[in-house]
Amino acid sequence: MAVKFRFTSPWEEFEYAVQTVKELLDQKKAYWLIGLLDDVDLFIDDASAEEMGTETLGIIYREILPLLEWRLEEGKEDREDIYTNIISLDSISHKDENEKDEIATSVCNKFEMVEDSFRIDRLEMRYDLKKDSISPKLSELQYNVHTHHMPDGQKGKCALINMVCRKNLDERRAGSSGQDGDITFVCDEEDIEFLIGWLEEVKQKIKGV
Numbered sequence: 001m002a003v004k005f006r007f008t009s010p011w012e013e014f015e016y017a018v019q020t021v022k023e024l025l026d027q028k029k030a031y032w033l034i035g036l037l038d039d040v041d042l043f044i045d046d047a048s049a050e051e052m053g054t055e056t057l058g059i060i061y062r063e064i065l066p067l068l069e070w071r072l073e074e075g076k077e078d079r080e081d082i083y084t085n086i087i088s089l090d091s092i093s094h095k096d097e098n099e100k101d102e103i104a105t106s107v108c109n110k111f112e113m114v115e116d117s118f119r120i121d122r123l124e125m126r127y128d129l130k131k132d133s134i135s136p137k138l139s140e141l142q143y144n145v146h147t148h149h150m151p152d153g154q155k156g157k158c159a160l161i162n163m164v165c166r167k168n169l170d171e172r173r174a175g176s177s178g179q180d181g182d183i184t185f186v187c188d189e190e191d192i193e194f195l196i197g198w199l200e201e202v203k204q205k206i207k208g209v
Helices: 011-026 046-051 054-074 079-087 097-117 120-132 189-207
Strands: 030-036 038-044 137-149 155-166 181-187
Touching (some): 011 030, 011 054, 011 097, 030 120, 038 054, 054 097, 079 097, 181 189
Antiparallel strands (some): 030 038, 137 155, 155 181
């Protein structure tokens, strides 16, 4: 298991955080990022994140996300294997047997809840597809909104959007300067509407509609 031990939230709070993620995904206010910007991540829109308590947000990113990443990296595992992996972690190996058993059992239950709560088959397919692809992946995506003062005194707003693509997403985490593609372009509100429409068309073709 590649993640550090951090699964310490009470069961009821963890269950609430899982349900919150499910609702946000259904409402298109959150999206799983698989092989896009990171190997495995969760995007939550700013408004939803601001409404959420810091404890719930912490559970999502410190517990749910690492458990999902573990599942996608390691594949399907028996509960016994999960239990053994947890027990062997250095961070709990010094605890007495009863406490280690309680912790490992709790993590197994959380792992199974994550596995049962989200579309694991679909996420696994996306994960494997991106891992197998030799094409560059979008590794950075940023924007800045600017106000441009026109000669006639009017003000026009535009955005500078920066995208970086790399064949290996690990290069971003390692701080590598090697880039396969880096582009910054200016666009206004109508340009963004076009891009949304164009991407929607691409989406429908992927779906086979």
